[in-house]
Amino acid sequence: MNKLILSTAALALTAGFAMADTVRLGTEGAYPPYNFINDAGEVDGFERELGDELCARAELTCEWVTNDWDSIIPNLQSGNYDAIIAGMSITPEREETMDFTKGYTLPSPSAYVAMSADIDVNTAIVAAQTGTIQSDHVATTGATLVEFPTPDETVAAVNAGEVDAVLADKDFLAPIVEETELTFVSDVYLGGGIGMAFRESDDELRGKFDAAIASMKADGSLNAMLDKWEIEGKF
Template identity: 80%
Template sequence: MKSLFLGTAVLALSASFAMADTVRLGTEGAYPPYNFINDAGEVDGFERELGDELCKRAELTCEWVTNDWDSIIPNLVSGNYDAIIAGMSITAEREEVVDFTQGYTPPSPSAYAALSADVDLTGGIIAAQTATIQSNHVVDSGATLVEYPTPDETIAAVKAGEADAVIADKDYLEPVVEESDLMFVGEDVALGGGIGMAFRESDSELRGKFDAAISSMKEDGTLNTLISKWEVGGTW
């Protein structure tokens, strides 16, 4: 899904996770179909179902915590939860601060959506969520970037005429395009190295448990079943 940056310097804590404790899984809760809050006020989506299954296979007790995207890595590092499972793309920049599992989805394309087919994607104003791989791509493309804290606000910006187009994960944009006047424009863009769980660098044992659980789901086909059910990315 998305990505990037964490702000300026972030202090890494040396305290490591005690395996007897409840594992707190941090997610955004605002990026369907990966994660969202359902009508009952609970975390739902592909990553909720995936995370619960991974915890079961790793024989861990887990609970879910929501956090705004732009501070999701700093709050992991500072100990507010023990792992991130939030549509986070694996990037070299993030790996300087956190450790990732293997990807649980292959890299999926990013795409542009707009109200008109003739928008200028390299010279226009492009909306993207703050601190994502898509926002970095807009800067690199030469277009004018406008950033918003949530993905819903990027869509609203295009509809309100504040931006010419939005760029996001294509599997996030597909239902938006189907249900609105927006249309896909330009070519899909390959960004990131797939989506994985992120951990503090001091928690290698905990990361290893989830990594093994992801491997087991790949091997028995249940991960592909979940990916197909929620229509996220491509299968393994």
């Protein structure tokens, strides 16, 4: 998800990840097609498939942990899991407190969606998920920003007439537009692509995932996976 946490967390007081242990991957589980919870109650989506493949290539044993978006960075820093793989855009603000792998997507568009394509998004009332690069962008325009804790609530607000439009990742909004009366208004490119985030003390672990991502780029399997999940930002 293309997201920006506005506050930073204190670094964990514990030591970095021990390479012999199981790697815990933290995700939101609420942002399809990147990550979601399937009917069996398991983490699913593009990032589940990607994360499992990266762990196999890095010869690491991994397990999945779900966490609400608004506390996903603080809980990485406090040691509740070892990496974030949750549609998180690489931004200068986040790089002040965390280290990222190289992006596993190139920057892809965010989109405004509304009941009418005639909406002026620079003067409208626009919904965005709290703590995202989309909410940060709306705040720099002439629009009135209304924030919600989850992406589903932002779409519900448009459908209920509480706001004029929503700004979110286009990959997330595309299937919603196909199934509803909502329509795309315009696109905007934000952030520097999506990557995995790590504590700054876990450089060795980050390096293992970086190498695995590079190998998937080199053999074409990453682009094939992006195609499968209909995600823009191929290499």
